[in-house]
């Protein structure tokens with residue numbers, strides 16, 4: 001039911017891994033709130049935070065993609081857009097069926113699967129790309145420092 005962070009989920013780029021860890025925590029909090037039968041207020045607040053943090057996180061990834069001219073930017077952005085739409089839908093379904101924890105838990109599980117899949121595939125490709133770009137940039141800086149450029 002819970003997702004645990006393991007190295008398998010690492011994309012090899014710390015700033016993105018850290019945000020993914022936070023996202024996983026939020027999803028786990030959402031599942032816990034439902035399983036523990038918490039009230040409407042706490043369920044709504046965790047879903048709001050999930051919506052907000054997802055947008056912050058995608059904006060971070062997209063900022064890196066823009067900065068390094070990532071070739072797969074269009075595909076990656078469209079995947080993000082799909083999830084933002086999905087979460088908007090999840091939010092309204094949860095709010096209008098606030099006592100239906102079974103429905104919310106199904107949606108939460110779908111979301112979890114989406115994330116694990118997204119991180120495991122296209123975020124890993126992005127992470128490897130950023131790692132190379134970062135190493136190249138560090139090499140240029142080092143050469144400049146040594147005066148060989």
Ligand SMILES: [Fe+2]
Nearest residue numbers: 061118122123
């Ligand atoms: Fe992503």
